[in-house]
Amino acid sequence: MKKCELCNKVARMYCESDEASLCWTCDLRVHTANFLVAKHTRTLLCHACQSPTPWTGSGPRLGPTVSVCEACANGQRDEDEDDKDSDSENQVVPLSLPPLFASASTSSAKAKR
DSSP states (O other): OOBOTTTOSBOOEEETTTTEEEOHHHHHHHHTSOHHHHTOOEEEEOTTTOOEEEEEEOSSOOOOEEOOOHHHHTTOSOOOHHHHHHHTTOOOEESSOOHHHHHHHHHHHHHHO
């Protein structure tokens, strides 16, 4: 497993500009330092094999997300069967609704009152 270059936890993102693999906590710390580093495009690493996935993002606060590379999604990686079965269904999934959707559902509930 790739390790975060700052704290040695499991790496979840790769920042090409910094040429660094980072965990979520260190990615947040590094990419909220100023507006210039917040513009760095980062690539999510595969949950199963840590290869780059098609998912990219930029901004100061990218939330924890799970994704798999195309090879793992198609079952083409050489791993033991238990890991393949549990990870092959994973796609990019946010842990919570974006604020836009959360506030829209709240305002529609208030309008019904």
